[in-house]
Amino acid sequence: MRAEGWLLDVSFTGSQATLWIRDPDEGRVKLLDHYHPDFYVEPRGVEAEQLRGLLEEHEHIALVTAERRFSSIGKTRETTVLRVHVDCVENYRSVLARVGSSPFVGEVFDGDLPHALKYLCDRGLVPMGKVAAESDDDGSVRALRPVEAGLEVEPPPIRVLRFEADVGESGGTITTLDDRMRPECAFSGSLGEVLRDFVEHFVDIDPDIVCCSEDDLAEVLRLCELHRMLRFGTVDGDGLRLRDGRVHVKLSTFSQLGLAGLVERVQYARAPARMSADWGGGRAVESRQCYEARRRGILISSAGFFQQVMTMEELLLSDQGGLILTPDVGLHENVAALDFESMFPNLIVRRNISYETVGRGRCGEGFLLDFTRETLARRLHFKHLRREFERGSREWGWCQERQLALKSALFCTYGYSGCFANRFGNVATFMEINRSARDHLVRSMNVARGAGFRVLYGNNDSLFVKRADATPREYEALAAEIAGRVGLPMAVDNVFRFIVFLPQRADPGQGALNRYYGKTIKGEYECRGIELRRGDTPPYIARVQREAIEALFSCGSTDEVRTVGVGRARGVVEDACDRIRRGEVPPDELAFSRVLRRSPDSYSSHPPHLAAVEALRLNGFEIGENSPVQYLYVDAGHRNRFRRVKPAEFAEGRLDAEKYVELVRKATENLLRLLRLGSDETLDVGVSKSNFNGQRSILCYDLDGER
Numbered sequence: 001m002r003a004e005g006w007l008l009d010v011s012f013t014g015s016q017a018t019l020w021i022r023d024p025d026e027g028r029v030k031l032l033d034h035y036h037p038d039f040y041v042e043p044r045g046v047e048a049e050q051l052r053g054l055l056e057e058h059e060h061i062a063l064v065t066a067e068r069r070f071s072s073i074g075k076t077r078e079t080t081v082l083r084v085h086v087d088c089v090e091n092y093r094s095v096l097a098r099v100g101s102s103p104f105v106g107e108v109f110d111g112d113l114p115h116a117l118k119y120l121c122d123r124g125l126v127p128m129g130k131v132a133a134e135s136d137d138d139g140s141v142r143a144l145r146p147v148e149a150g151l152e153v154e155p156p157p158i159r160v161l162r163f164e165a166d167v168g169e170s171g172g173t174i175t176t177l178d179d180r181m182r183p184e185c186a187f188s189g190s191l192g193e194v195l196r197d198f199v200e201h202f203v204d205i206d207p208d209i210v211c212c213s214e215d216d217l218a219e220v221l222r223l224c225e226l227h228r229m230l231r232f233g234t235v236d237g238d239g240l241r242l243r244d245g246r247v248h249v250k251l252s253t254f255s256q257l258g259l260a261g262l263v264e265r266v267q268y269a270r271a272p273a274r275m276s277a278d279w280g281g282g283r284a285v286e287s288r289q290c291y292e293a294r295r296r297g298i299l300i301s302s303a304g305f306f307q308q309v310m311t312m313e314e315l316l317l318s319d320q321g322g323l324i325l326t327p328d329v330g331l332h333e334n335v336a337a338l339d340f341e342s343m344f345p346n347l348i349v350r351r352n353i354s355y356e357t358v359g360r361g362r363c364g365e366g367f368l369l370d371f372t373r374e375t376l377a378r379r380l381h382f383k384h385l386r387r388e389f390e391r392g393s394r395e396w397g398w399c400q401e402r403q404l405a406l407k408s409a410l411f412c413t414y415g416y417s418g419c420f421a422n423r424f425g426n427v428a429t430f431m432e433i434n435r436s437a438r439d440h441l442v443r444s445m446n447v448a449r450g451a452g453f454r455v456l457y458g459n460n461d462s463l464f465v466k467r468a469d470a471t472p473r474e475y476e477a478l479a480a481e482i483a484g485r486v487g488l489p490m491a492v493d494n495v496f497r498f499i500v501f502l503p504q505r506a507d508p509g510q511g512a513l514n515r516y517y518g519k520t521i522k523g524e525y526e527c528r529g530i531e532l533r534r535g536d537t538p539p540y541i542a543r544v545q546r547e548a549i550e551a552l553f554s555c556g557s558t559d560e561v562r563t564v565g566v567g568r569a570r571g572v573v574e575d576a577c578d579r580i581r582r583g584e585v586p587p588d589e590l591a592f593s594r595v596l597r598r599s600p601d602s603y604s605s606h607p608p609h610l611a612a613v614e615a616l617r618l619n620g621f622e623i624g625e626n627s628p629v630q631y632l633y634v635d636a637g638h639r640n641r642f643r644r645v646k647p648a649e650f651a652e653g654r655l656d657a658e659k660y661v662e663l664v665r666k667a668t669e670n671l672l673r674l675l676r677l678g679s680d681e682t683l684d685v686g687v688s689k690s691n692f693n694g695q696r697s698i699l700c701y702d703l704d705g706e707r
């Protein structure tokens with residue numbers, strides 16, 4: 001039997017690996033392969049052959065072989081170690097512990113790696129990558145090989161079912177969602193009817209990936225088992241498990257990544273989707289590093305925590321973090337945002353920055369470079385390719401999902417290089433990346449100033465520059481000149497017709513980092529750090545703020561913006577406030593949204609959303625860690641915190657109109673107040689620098705980059 005498709009999952013029982021492949025013609029195909037879990041040991045006080053003889057006497061050790069491996073990523077000479085194969089996965093942990101405690105065993109390597117990572121690496125496979133297999137009639141693998149990955153835009157033909165459930169013993173509703181997370185089908189009625197209709201829909205789709213919250217999946221599985229419906233998964237002590245190769249992914253994760261982005265994340269991490277889909281960036285980088293190390297014959301020590309010890313003087317000199325040029329607060333016209341393309345991964349690749357190359361005089365290619373280069377090239381391909389498609393089209397969306405997932409992985413490669421939990425880490429690597437980035441930003445600033453441009457703001461890997469008479473083509477020429485002079489790719493990200501850099505809330509005398517709004521020459525609006533960009537801002541307040549910005553910039557010059565534009569924006573605000581007072585704004589448009597980051601009982605303070613949580617729990621709602629919460633202001637000045645707000649679920653009744661008027665005015669007044677400054681009245685420019693420990697200092701540079 002032959003099968004060719006995408007590897008959905010791999011799991012292990014006894015001495016067997018079970019693989020599930022999505023074949024476009026055959027559907028999900030189950031394959032069985034041999035697998036004996038292994039680890040490496042270093043002899044201590046005895047010869048390798050002597051230790052080998054002792055280990056072979058263990059009843060659960062199937063095979064011991066002597067092999068040559070590199071002891072670390074910085075070593076160029078191999079050492080002899082013993083590779084211990086255990087008879088089955090169930091006995092692996094006990095054998096590992098017994099062997100590790102032997103007085104004749106020094107260090108144990110690869111012992112804590114997941115079985116899936118070892119198997120995939122040894123077979124050269126990539127999860128959610130394409131594979132070709134030949135098997136016997138019973139599914140036993142005869143041949144299995146990876147199919148080289150291409151640069152296809154469309155994600156694999158993997159079937160996805162997304163749903164939300166609100167069901168109980170008396171019935172309820174299960175709602176399926178489309179690929180844009182909009183309601184698609186709703187199954188309502190008695191519990192029996194809901195489950196029957198949903199199960200029929202489930203069978204029709206036959207999904208490979210099931211996207212929902214863990215609570216919804218657990219409840220649906222429990223009810224299906226209780227009513228003897230289709231059992232497509234189980235809930236046990238090991239958690240939620242779907243059957244027949246299906247994979248559960250949290251709905252929040254899938255809505256953020258999309259299918260194309262999920263595929264990129266899983267393939268980067270080199271771990272099956274059921275494991276890696278919901279991982280943070282650091283864990284994904286760690287998994288990929290372990291995969292690459294094992295593939296290259298490098299022994300992997302057990303996970304530990306590493307922090308380089310430095311004196312305070314060494315810390316101040318070396319750990320200087322990223323470089324930020326404090327923005328010129330105020331309104332500016334004809335401003336270009338110049339952006340280094342993937343600065344940090346480009347520095348790793350072009351400057352050969354890796355754990356074993358920094359400060360050690362090593363000339364060979366560093367450990368980080370190979371897979372960082374591959375990921376970077378893939379990300380830039382999809383980032384540039386999306387320009388060939390209409391914005392918002394399916395193809396544009398797939399490119400966007402892929403490049404954003406890869407962007408996150410690349411940025412975490414930089415950040416994780418200085419993490420104490422990185423088993424390969426060398427914090428000097430993180431410092432060297434930052435030092436090189438600071439140097440490139442200062443050199444770029446000096447090139448721009450030397451060409452007659454004024455630098456308004458710089459943030460690690462980007463510069464905002466202006467010159468009154470500059471054209472978009474001249475800005476592009478400046479970006480090309482900087483790229484040629486500093487050796488990193490740079491492009492014009494945007495040219496702004498108008499842009500306003502905002503001050504810090506706590507210190508109006510200093511510009512705020514990443515807090516601005518503007519209108520590009522294409523008529524698009526770009527905003528950072530203001531209310532409409534925050535996920536917890538009520539939709540109405542966000543919309544009013546955006547309408548005020550549009551009214552403000554509906555002018556032809558900065559003088560008109562400060563007079564006519566400000567007047568129009570204030571008119572938008574007053575109309576919005578009048579609609580609130582007249583009760584014309586639906587409650588759902590005024591609801592604040594928050595997500596609990598920990599258990600409600602662990603909070604020591606009492607913010608408004610926690611009062612709403614307590615009210616919901618008193619009314620029988622189950623609210624726990626990571627639960628979304630929406631609330632409304634009822635009487636913001638009341639002494640009783642339970643009378644100040646109420647959950648959005650209880651939206652009926654009066655709201656505190658004056659509180660919402662205050663919030664609308666505050667959101668817009670913060671944007672407009674500084675426009676009373678005269679043309680080009682701005683603060684002196686310094687350079688704000690945040691170091692690895694979160695501290696700040698102010699530096700000033702001359703044209704040559706000297707402090």
